[in-house]
Amino acid sequence: MALQKLPFRSLIDIDRNSSxxxxxxxxxxxxxxxxxxxxxxxxxxxxxxxxxxIMKLNRTTIVAxxxxxxxxxxxxxxxxxxxxxxxxxxxxKPKSFGIDLMKGDGDVSLPTFYNKVTFSRPPSRELKPYQxxxxxxxxxxxxxxxxxxxxxxxxxxxxxxxHGKLMKESSSGNQALRRELSIFLSATRALNIETENVLxxxxxxxxxxxxxxxxxxxxxxxxxxxxxxxxxxxxxxQLGAKLIKVEVxxxxxxxxxxxxxxxxxxxxxxxxxPHHHHPTTVTLSADRRQKLxxxxxxxxxxxIEDDYDYDFHYENSPILPLASADHSGYVLYIGSxxxxxxxxxxxxxxxxxxxxxxxxxxxxxxxxxxxxVLFEESVAQLFNKGDMQRHIRRSVKLxxxxxxxxxxxxxxxxxxxxxxxxxxxxxxxxxxxxxxxxIPELVKRxxxxxxxxNDGSVYRYSTRINGIRLGFASLNQDEMSKxxxxxxxxxx
Amino acid sequence: MALQKLPFRSLIDIDRNSSxxxxxxxxxxxxxxxxxxxxxxxxxxxxxxxxxxIMKLNRTTIVAxxxxxxxxxxxxxxxxxxxxxxxxxxxxKPKSFGIDLMKGDGDVSLPTFYNKVTFSRPPSRELKPYQxxxxxxxxxxxxxxxxxxxxxxxxxxxxxxxHGKLMKESSSGNQALRRELSIFLSATRALNIETENVLxxxxxxxxxxxxxxxxxxxxxxxxxxxxxxxxxxxxxxQLGAKLIKVEVxxxxxxxxxxxxxxxxxxxxxxxxxPHHHHPTTVTLSADRRQKLxxxxxxxxxxxIEDDYDYDFHYENSPILPLASADHSGYVLYIGSxxxxxxxxxxxxxxxxxxxxxxxxxxxxxxxxxxxxVLFEESVAQLFNKGDMQRHIRRSVKLxxxxxxxxxxxxxxxxxxxxxxxxxxxxxxxxxxxxxxxxIPELVKRxxxxxxxxNDGSVYRYSTRINGIRLGFASLNQDEMSKxxxxxxxxxx
Numbered sequence: 001m002a003l004q005k006l007p008f009r010s011l012i013d014i015d016r017n018s019s020x021x022x023x024x025x026x027x028x029x030x031x032x033x034x035x036x037x038x039x040x041x042x043x044x045x046x047x048x049x050x051x052x053x054i055m056k057l058n059r060t061t062i063v064a065x066x067x068x069x070x071x072x073x074x075x076x077x078x079x080x081x082x083x084x085x086x087x088x089x090x091x092x093k094p095k096s097f098g099i100d101l102m103k104g105d106g107d108v109s110l111p112t113f114y115n116k117v118t119f120s121r122p123p124s125r126e127l128k129p130y131q132x133x134x135x136x137x138x139x140x141x142x143x144x145x146x147x148x149x150x151x152x153x154x155x156x157x158x159x160x161x162x163h164g165k166l167m168k169e170s171s172s173g174n175q176a177l178r179r180e181l182s183i184f185l186s187a188t189r190a191l192n193i194e195t196e197n198v199l200x201x202x203x204x205x206x207x208x209x210x211x212x213x214x215x216x217x218x219x220x221x222x223x224x225x226x227x228x229x230x231x232x233x234x235x236x237x238q239l240g241a242k243l244i245k246v247e248v249x250x251x252x253x254x255x256x257x258x259x260x261x262x263x264x265x266x267x268x269x270x271x272x273x274p275h276h277h278h279p280t281t282v283t284l285s286a287d288r289r290q291k292l293x294x295x296x297x298x299x300x301x302x303x304i305e306d307d308y309d310y311d312f313h314y315e316n317s318p319i320l321p322l323a324s325a326d327h328s329g330y331v332l333y334i335g336s337x338x339x340x341x342x343x344x345x346x347x348x349x350x351x352x353x354x355x356x357x358x359x360x361x362x363x364x365x366x367x368x369x370x371x372x373v374l375f376e377e378s379v380a381q382l383f384n385k386g387d388m389q390r391h392i393r394r395s396v397k398l399x400x401x402x403x404x405x406x407x408x409x410x411x412x413x414x415x416x417x418x419x420x421x422x423x424x425x426x427x428x429x430x431x432x433x434x435x436x437x438x439i440p441e442l443v444k445r446x447x448x449x450x451x452x453x454n455d456g457s458v459y460r461y462s463t464r465i466n467g468i469r470l471g472f473a474s475l476n477q478d479e480m481s482k483x484x485x486x487x488x489x490x491x492x
Numbered sequence: 493m494a495l496q497k498l499p500f501r502s503l504i505d506i507d508r509n510s511s512x513x514x515x516x517x518x519x520x521x522x523x524x525x526x527x528x529x530x531x532x533x534x535x536x537x538x539x540x541x542x543x544x545x546i547m548k549l550n551r552t553t554i555v556a557x558x559x560x561x562x563x564x565x566x567x568x569x570x571x572x573x574x575x576x577x578x579x580x581x582x583x584x585k586p587k588s589f590g591i592d593l594m595k596g597d598g599d600v601s602l603p604t605f606y607n608k609v610t611f612s613r614p615p616s617r618e619l620k621p622y623q624x625x626x627x628x629x630x631x632x633x634x635x636x637x638x639x640x641x642x643x644x645x646x647x648x649x650x651x652x653x654x655h656g657k658l659m660k661e662s663s664s665g666n667q668a669l670r671r672e673l674s675i676f677l678s679a680t681r682a683l684n685i686e687t688e689n690v691l692x693x694x695x696x697x698x699x700x701x702x703x704x705x706x707x708x709x710x711x712x713x714x715x716x717x718x719x720x721x722x723x724x725x726x727x728x729x730q731l732g733a734k735l736i737k738v739e740v741x742x743x744x745x746x747x748x749x750x751x752x753x754x755x756x757x758x759x760x761x762x763x764x765x766p767h768h769h770h771p772t773t774v775t776l777s778a779d780r781r782q783k784l785x786x787x788x789x790x791x792x793x794x795x796i797e798d799d800y801d802y803d804f805h806y807e808n809s810p811i812l813p814l815a816s817a818d819h820s821g822y823v824l825y826i827g828s829x830x831x832x833x834x835x836x837x838x839x840x841x842x843x844x845x846x847x848x849x850x851x852x853x854x855x856x857x858x859x860x861x862x863x864x865v866l867f868e869e870s871v872a873q874l875f876n877k878g879d880m881q882r883h884i885r886r887s888v889k890l891x892x893x894x895x896x897x898x899x900x901x902x903x904x905x906x907x908x909x910x911x912x913x914x915x916x917x918x919x920x921x922x923x924x925x926x927x928x929x930x931i932p933e934l935v936k937r938x939x940x941x942x943x944x945x946n947d948g949s950v951y952r953y954s955t956r957i958n959g960i961r962l963g964f965a966s967l968n969q970d971e972m973s974k975x976x977x978x979x980x981x982x983x984x
Contacts (some may be wrong), residue, residue: 115706117706320499322528346861359607374836
């Protein structure tokens with residue numbers, strides 16, 4: 001157990017010339033540790049044999065020290081379990097990180113050596129298990145081939161060659177996964193890329209963070225949609241950039257407005273979600289994409305194209321991304337594997353010129369050194385065997401059905417208060433209420449029925465739109481019915 | 493297969509009023525895709541049945557179009573495998589990311605919209621499997637309980653409650669793992685912390701990145717050791733900070749020199765590795781730690797204490813970290829679970845005041861939203877059941893033996909060219925050669941024997957010290973003998 005115990009020998013000074021008997025010095029030393037908060041009530045002392053080894057003292061000395069502590073009420077013997085610091089002692093507040101800091105009371109002055117992050121998350125509310133949670137558009141991880149990935153991971157652990165293979169991996173990501181992604185993206189999106197154009201990241205958010213960090217400096221300007229994916233806006237602001245908000249209508253971001261901005265002064269970056277825009281789920285129309293490409297060529301500004309939803313279309317086929325056209329490297333294309341598998345699986349990718357990817361991989365190394373290359377290799381094998389492609393096809397079929405069921409349920413029982421358009425793809429419905437309708441109140445009533453839903457405030461930070469994303473992809477028929485009937489009951 | 497195919501319908505315009513027959517329009521459309529590089533030689537066309545569905549055209553029309561293309565030599569039928577774009581066509585260089593950009597030739601001007609990262613990694617050399625690779629101090633993942641983690645992960649997948657649980661997880665990391673770490677760190681390091689003091693990160697590097705990003709601005713000053721952990725230095729520089737290098741001797745970083753700097757003007761940050769310093773493996777002495785704490789109190793500057801090696805001591809017990817003393821929140825304590833398990837497992841933690849952790853978790857959300865909370869929960873269970881603690885004890889015993897074997901082997905066969913001190917703990921030996929001795933030449937000769945070792949240049953970026961870290965922890969006896977005898981053969 002030594003490793004789980006404190007280094008008592010270096011914590012307790014024994015003075016063999018002192019008039020105080022050694023056993024008393026040991027007891028006093030432990031009591032000092034209690035008083036200084038290093039040992040807390042309920043702490044189990046090492047068995048006398050272990051302690052005598054640790055302290056390099058005779059065991060009888062330790063036993064005497066423990067007896068002394070018990071006699072003084074500092075410790076108590078609990079049956080066979082051992083000797084514990086008495087729970088009846090007043091809890092000494094841990095000092096190491098500061099009593100006030102520990103609890104973070106506002107009423108005491110805190111050190112000011114660090115910057116607050118200009119971004120407050122909605123508080124995560126406590127939930128009991130088995131409750132129904134409505135997310136804002138996640139896949140249903142219950143159908144994802146995660147077990148398959150874990151099995152391949154296990155198999156790799158037993159490959160004698162993997163140790164060496166592992167060490168070869170660069171921070172650009174597992175080579176096999178980069179290659180499989182370049183093939184998959186070329187086949188589905190006409191990107192025509194090679195392995196060297198792909199950077200694997202720990203989630204698409206990290207891909208956005210890295211791409212933006214490479215391009216932005218404090219004071220840079222970023223054109224974003226209004227509304228826009230909140231974590232992208234907050235990230236750009238965190239990097240010191242200034243947001244220029246451009247309206248998003250039913251055909252996506254207003255490209256004429258972007259042209260006006262460019263004529264004045266081209267932005268340092270444009271962030272665009274071609275389909276399906278977050279949060280409003282609209283698709284950027286083909287003609288706007290053409291015009292956008294012309295603007296990029298004329299005014300030479302980089303674009304982060306966040307195409308997380310490309311694979312999930314239920315009616316028309318997807319429109320090819322900007323990145324599939326000739327843009328001489330100005331389009332930084334980002335996608336997510338988490339959206340294909342499960343939110344807990346953190347895998348995303350950045351596609352860019354080989355040079356950009358090389359620089360980006362250096363930055364990635366400074367942020368996380370590397371990913372779990374065995375996990376990445378396992379996912380690569382799923383792509384290689386077609387398992388991922390099959391899973392995507394199954395998901396699209398299932399989510400298509402769920403979208404139809406969900407929208408008709410909403411149509412039937414919510415149309416009087418909720419306005420929405422059936423999305424052409426994706427995993428969520430964007431619903432809006434009249435401005436005087438209180439979503440927080442609705443959410444409170446749902447919570448009383450054991451259903452958790454965010455209150456949409458996260459989308460209102462920059463506008464008065466009273467809307468909310470209702471994720472349907474992760475809800476099976478029962479959950480869907482339970483949710484919508486609850487909605488119908490508590491609406492008013 | 494639709495999903496793996498391109499959206500041909502939106503790519504090929506069909507004009508029913510045109511004089512050109514439809515089948516010819518289809519063929520011309522596909523040929524345009526080839527000429528524009530969107531489809532490449534060897535691309536397999538959809539089966540005529542699939543294509544007729546995709547294009548919403550009569551199948552005979554598709555067959556006619558394919559025949560036309562074969563007749564013109566654009567495509568060819570390969571037995572039963574299907575119809576493929578002819579490989580004999582000149583490869584159209586993919587244009588989307590720029591022909592030159594694709595290959596990253598230096599001889600063409602590249603867009604200048606992004607910043608180069610001021611950090612060049614040593615090129616990762618190609619290796620065949622089964623070769624021996626000498627790392628600079630990794631654990632032996634062959635003994636790590638990774639299978640146990642994967643089994644628990646699988647079990648969690650089948651827990652009906654996990655879906656809800658998952659959605660509750662905040663970006664601070666899995667609650668159970670934060671709690672287990674607070675208990676483990678309190679028991680082993682006397683940190684006396686609660687769950688709210690722990691941030692779980694995707695590797696310790698991310699913990700350093702987040703902590704530094706919270707504290708540093710462009711122009712900030714950071715006191716670091718010379719030598720120092722390279723990726724920390726590069727990270728601070730990447731954040732725009734100025735490095736103030738302070739000598740590291742056999743007792744760790746020179747604290748008197750730090751005091752001199754403070755008297756002049758306190759730094760914005762101090763980065764210290766208490767044990768075992770990277771790369772030199774020395775331990776920061778207890779008296780220097782005391783003095784450092786006094787300096788922190790007097791001059792009020794934050795400290796990143798990177799204690800990645802605390803659990804791996806082979807002789808004396810470890811010295812308690814600065815973070816275990818009263819520092820009112822100025823010490824940001826960082827540790828690594830990757831060092832305990834395997835480099836491919838990316839888990840680390842940041843320990844700080846509850847307020848700091850709250851801000852840091854917001855920043856973490858902007859970087860990666862969350863980690864793989866199921867994986868984190870699985871690791872938490874290993875801590876809870878004591879599996880991790882047992883694994884650490886086993887590792888320490890094994891690495892202790894390996895250190896002794898390795899050092900005696902080096903003593904026997906390398907002492908004439910290599911100077912080193914037996915490290916008190918950790919996973920690597922820091923060895924230095926005379927300045928005129930060429931490690932790169934040594935590395936080249938080892939490579940010819942199928943053994944890969946870095947050439948130490950990564951440690952020389954800031955100094956003339958001719959040294960190298962030799963990782964022994966991951967080498968079993970055979971590998972160790974093979975390595976050292978090869979070393980002895982090629983040295984000179």
